[in-house]
Amino acid sequence: MEEVDEVVEENAEFLEESDEDGGVTAQSVLQDIENAWLNEKFAPEILPHQSDAVECMLQQISHMEDNMKSLGKGSMKSLIHQMEINRIRFIISSYLRCRLEKIEQYAMHILTEEAQRGREDGYLSSDELRFAKDYLSSIELLFRTLALQHMPNVLQKFEIETMTVKPNIHAHxxxxxxxxxxxxIVPGTVDEEVDFEEGSQHIVQYSAVADLVKNGDIQLI
Structure with missing residues (x-):
């Protein structure tokens, strides 16, 4: 047990090391990613990307793996370090996979919304934007191919706007x-206003708190 506690403390100390420029610790970045993951998982719409935080944690994982090279394979320390790395990798991969699933489901809507934002205000990373455009092009090509082969002429016109699927922002x-x-302001009422105390938990329509989720005042759980 003492050895386990020692490794846990080593992991905590490593994650608490400050960034040289802004005093940001890897632990705080990991917490940001965990929060972003839960928000992305439960929000009906896609949220602003956290690519910088993801890249930072991937670099931290690389450092942790380098530190493990000095440990003996199969040792308790090595196993616990690997478990922590696997946990962080799971959070990151789950976060990214959730975003890709939303892009596939709402590709046209997301691209339309993204086109109305400035470069600095975009919700998608450059890789996600490229993926969304390629995905939509593939769907259009598939539809045109099938239409030419199997559909009567009157049904062969491809109007992608009519196929747009939007997220249900009124979901609770x-x-x-x-x-x-x-x-x-609670939707469905006549300008009824409610207050949330710090730490309080509630069930409300997403549309009422969407901006608060994005600025970090509210955490989806």
Whole structure:
């Protein structure tokens, strides 16, 4: 047990090392990714990407793997370090996979919304944007191919706008308030406002708190 506690402490110390430029620790970045993962998992729409945080943690994983080289294979320390690395990898991969699934489901809607934002305000990373465009082009090509082969002429016109699927932003979500928030307007009521106390948990329509999720005032759970 002492050896296990020692390794856990080593992992914590490593993740708490500060970034040289801004004093940001790997532990705080990991927490940001975990929060982003839960928000992405439970929000009906795609949220602003956290590519910088993901890249930072991938670099930290590389450092952790380098540190493991000095440990004996099969040792308790090595196994616990590997478990922590696997946990971080799972969070990152699950976060990215969730975003790709939303892009596939709402590709046309996401690209339309993205085109209305500035470069600095985009929700998609450059790789995700390229994937979305390629995916939509593939769907269009598949439809045209099938239409030419199997559909009558009157049905061969491809109007992708009519096939657009939008996320249901009126779906209810379970949330926790990260700070005291006042004046939240509840949809479906006549300008009824409610207040959230810090740490309180609620179930409300996503549309009422979408901006608060994106700025970090609210955490989806």
């Amino acid at each position: 979500v379970f949330l926790r308030a990260n700070k005291r928030i006042t004046g939240i």
